Each structure stands twice: as C-alpha cells, then as structure tokens.
Amino acid sequence: MDAELIRAAKANDAARTSELIAAGADVNAKDSLQDSAFLYAGAEGFNEVLQLTLAAGADVASTNRYGGTALIPASEHGHTETVRILLGAGVPVNHVNNLGWTALQEAILLNNGGPRQQDVVRQLLAAGADPGIRDPQGRTALENAVRLGYTRIAEIIREESRPGS
Known part of the structure; x- marks a missing residue:
C-alpha cells in the first residue's frame, strides 16, 4: 500500500492519495x-497531494536521495505556492543538502532569476533563510546572484x- 501511495503521489492523483492515506498508507514511506x-x-x-500528506503527519524534516528537504527542490523549481506551504509547515529553511546547498542557494543557482525565483527568495528570507551560508x-x-x-x-x-528589515 505504501508503494501505491508513492505512485499515486507521483501521478498527482489526489483522490487516490486520499484513499490510500485513509486506508493507512504511510506518507513517510x-x-x-x-x-x-x-x-x-x-x-x-x-x-493538493502535498496538503494531504501534511495533514496525515508527513515528516517535514525528511530528506531525499540528495539529502535535501522538500523545500530545496520546490525552491529550485520556483513553485511559489508550494514553498509557502512548506515554510508554513515548518520545513527547515536553512537545511544544507549533500551538494552543500540550501533552498536559497538552489533557488538562485539552478534557475533563471525570474519573477518566480524572486518570489521564492523573498519567502525564504522572510522565513529566516541565512544568506550568509x-x-x-x-x-x-x-x-x-x-x-x-x-x-x-x-x-x-x-x-x-539590512538591519531592521
């Protein structure tokens, strides 16, 4: 059932994700x-799938194969609303992955610097991202940058x- 949940999430199938969570699938598997x-x-x-996993007790500090939290690739891809959700859920903002990058660094290094990246950078800094890492x-x-x-x-x-910002 856990593998099926991961497949449903990867297919962005919120209805099936919800069914599997209700049936006891582990959102952290x-x-x-x-x-x-x-x-x-x-x-x-x-x-929508993300919100379902959070409501079911997802471990917000869990890491992927690169040693990164969900916030790091979300920031890299410029998923502004996802970043907002993850920050609100308490995902560690200054976590450093196996490549030596934080969400703030990936938002800059692995994208185009456009409006979505600017929004992500603002959100990360407002949430306490340390630009000195x-x-x-x-x-x-x-x-x-x-x-x-x-x-x-x-x-x-x-x-x-700036001080006082």
Missing part, C-alpha cells in the same frame, strides 16, 4: 529512489539583509 509521497509532492509542486565554492547567495547576473535577486537579498 520511501521508495528505492528515497522519495516519499510528501517529498515528491513538495518537489514537483503537487500542492556559503556553498562548497565558498560563495554566499548574494555572491551567486551577482555572479549569475540576477540583479533583482541581489537587490532583494541586500534589502532583506
């Missing part, structure tokens, strides 16, 4: 790729990092 229904729904922005190359989020030419994200980090 993982498949061979180390994905749980919760982790996959968060990573892919499947918000360095990546494995020793660069901060601000340094990466500047290096990649993401002027607006660099401005957001500077604005949010």
Whole structure:
C-alpha cells in the first residue's frame, strides 16, 4: 500500500492519495529512489497531494536521495505556492543538502532569476533563510546572484539583509 501511495503521489492523483492515506498508507514511506509521497509532492509542486500528506503527519524534516528537504527542490523549481506551504509547515529553511546547498542557494543557482525565483527568495528570507551560508565554492547567495547576473535577486537579498528589515 505504501508503494501505491508513492505512485499515486507521483501521478498527482489526489483522490487516490486520499484513499490510500485513509486506508493507512504511510506518507513517510520511501521508495528505492528515497522519495516519499510528501517529498515528491513538495518537489514537483503537487500542492493538493502535498496538503494531504501534511495533514496525515508527513515528516517535514525528511530528506531525499540528495539529502535535501522538500523545500530545496520546490525552491529550485520556483513553485511559489508550494514553498509557502512548506515554510508554513515548518520545513527547515536553512537545511544544507549533500551538494552543500540550501533552498536559497538552489533557488538562485539552478534557475533563471525570474519573477518566480524572486518570489521564492523573498519567502525564504522572510522565513529566516541565512544568506550568509556559503556553498562548497565558498560563495554566499548574494555572491551567486551577482555572479549569475540576477540583479533583482541581489537587490532583494541586500534589502532583506539590512538591519531592521
């Protein structure tokens, strides 16, 4: 039943996910790729499935095969509403994955710096993301934003990092 739940989550099938949770499937069970229904729904922005897993007691600090929480790929992909849900659920905002990146770093390094990424960066900073955490190359989020030419994200980090912000 747990494997079926993960398949339902990966298919973004909220009705089947709900049925399986009601039948006792474990939202924290993982498949061979180390994905749980919760982790996959968060990573892919499947918000209805995500909400179901959270309501059923998903472990918000659980990690995927990269050692990252659901917040990290959600931030990378620019899933703004998913990021809002995950932050509200208490997913650790400054968790560092096996690559040495936080959600803030991935939001900058692995996307295009556009409006959705800017929204994600704002949300992460408002939730307490530490822009001073360095990546494995020793660069901060601000340094990466500047290096990649993401002027607006660099401005957001500077604005949010000011005392009293």
